[in-house]
Every structure is written in C-alpha cells, then in structure tokens.
Amino acid sequence: MPKFIQKRFALIACSVLWREFAYFSSQSEHLVRFYFQPQGLHNNPAEMKKRLQRVIDQIEAEQNFDYLLFGYGLCSRGIEGLKSRATPMVFARAHDCLTFLLGSRFRQKEVYQKYPDAYWYSPGWIETGTQPSQERIEKSLAWLRERYGEEKARWLLSELESWLRNYHRAIYIDLGVGARSQYLAYARACARELGWELIELEGDARLVKGLVLGEWDEEDFLVVPPGAEVRLSHDQDLLTYQPPEKSAPGQR
Secondary structure, three states, rough: OOOOOOOOEEEEHHHHHHHHHHHHHOOOOEEEEEEEOOOOOOOHHHHHHHHHHHHHHHHHHOOOOEEEEEOOOOOOOOOOOOOOOOEEEEOOEEEEEHHHHHHHHHHHHHHHHHOOOEEOOOOOEEEEEEEEOOHHHHHHHHHHHHHHHHHHHHHHHHHHHHHHHHHHHHEEEEEEOOOHHHHHHHHHHHHHHHHEEEEEEEEEOOHHHHHHHHOOOOEEEEEEEOOEEEOOOOOOOOOEEOOOOOOOOOOO
C-alpha cells in the first residue's frame, strides 16, 4: 500500500483572521492545527512577543510539527526576536492583518496612499466590537456617565474619541467567508452614522491561502530555520532573520 505523505502545520494566528484561515485551511492537503490568539496583542508588542514565544515553546514541547506558520504581520514589531528550537517557522511578508486581506504589502501601500483618511472594517474586526460606531460611542458615554456624571462624561468622551476626526471614510473588505451581507450592512450603517463615505474593496486571499497551502514563494514569505531569530529588514522585504550563533570549537 502506498504511504500517505502529509505535512503537519501549526498555525499561530490572530483571532481577527480565524474565519479566513479556518476556511482556506480546509482546502489544504496538509494537516493544519490552529493556535488562535486574542485580538489586540499588537497594542503591547513586548507582551505579544512573550506570549507568542511561550506558544512556540509549548507547541514544540508537546507536539511534533513540520512547520510553524504565523498569521501575523509585523504587528507593531510584536514578532521581532521570535525563534524556535527545532521547527522551521514561516511568516508572510506583511505589515498586519490588512496585508493578509489585501493580498500583498504592495497593494496595501497603494490603498493607504489613495485613502489616508480611511478606517478599516472586516468580518474579524467587526466581530470584536471595537469598530467605530454610534453604538460604541453610546456605550462609552453610558460607562463614563455612570462614573463621572453627565457633564464630565461628555467632555471625556469628546477627548477619548477625538482621533475619529482624522477619518472621513470607511473601507470594508472581506475574503468571501462568513455572513458577508451582514458585515457589509454593519459597516455601511457605521459609516452613515459617522458621516463617512463607505468604500468596498475586493479582498485577495493570496497570502492566507499561500500560507496554509504550503506555497511559500520568497517574494511573499520568509522561512526561518530553527534557532534563528526573526528580524525586521527595514526594506520592502519587511522581514529577515539572524542565523543561530555557531558554537566555538570544543563547545556543544
């Protein structure tokens, strides 16, 4: 009987992309096990790095995978310095989750340049409940009013939400999974409430699919050997790695 050959992948990814990775992993000929992490780790890059390194160490201590895949971009440098002991790691050359949704870092740059005043909406971000909306503003006001009274609450809310004045557009993007019509309707309602223009962009699943299908061309992906540390390259490649240090003669 012929031997069935199948690679084993451990996917460590932000939960903001869980639907997309789960869907396209189902199309992979390889076995993909998920290790989704909470959304928002990029807000504290140092803690993000510590958490992801613990996940790497735990996976390698308990399981035997052929590759560790990462559903993260640079994400405020939260992946810098990560390393594995015995398993190659695979990273997309991405800035953040939007690069995964847009298909490449080059397209992301073009869109940012065209719409510098746009706030992004996607299925995963909408599900976190953190997207700008009238509902979110009202909840924030109620929370502040309960603690500080009406007058001070409204002043504090104005200060807390002042960053919204920098935006005049909402961009909605998805990769064709989940309740698309509901997500889009929500983004449209938020834009209307905030007085923003809504722009719909077509997503590109190239990076998401390439990662979980094992199609890692050098232009879009970086394969980091065991013992090497992930590094920022400060050029269009975004990522590189520092090779493991060689032991001095006589040392092990």
